[in-house]
Amino acid sequence: MTKKIFSNQYLLLFFRIVLSFVFIYSGYIKIIDASGFSDSISNYKLLPDFSINFLAITLPWIELIPGLLLLFGISIKENAFLINFLLLIFIIAVAISLIKGLDIDCGCFGTSGGTKVGVTKLIENSIMVVMGILLMIFNSELFLLKKD
Secondary structure (H helix, E strand, O other): OHHHHHOOHHHHHHHHHHHHHHHHHHHHHHHHOHHHHHHHHHHOOOOOHHHHHHHHHHHHHHHHHHHHHHHOOOOHHHHHHHHHHHHHHHHHHHHHHHHHOOOOEOOEEEEOOOOEOOHHHHHHHHHHHHHHHHHHHHOOOOOOOOOO
16 A cells, blocks of 8 residues: 555656755755855865865756756656765765754755754755655656656
């Protein structure tokens, strides 16, 4: 019964749309404010200074492109994997920041997001990982631009 629920094509389409819009919006906002996003990355105090600007320029595109491809149904399992990989990195970064006791904005939606790192952000990202895993396992076959 549980498998039948999670393999429901309308539920999978919903997950695909949610993940797509989150990553498209997130990537777009960071692209238009790369400087602000660079500051957000720096606030985590996880990376050497020389790598921050490169990451601020490239990471938004790595979010935007799989988000667009997922939305249009192109290589769903592969793009869901990429999104899950990013989410796991984000979960680790937020968890480390929580352990360090940092009171910073997550930078998830650029500087305009205003969401602090915290347990809520860990839960949100974990829920999205579950959505991505279900897309990788069952695939979404509705409204595809290109069939795999």
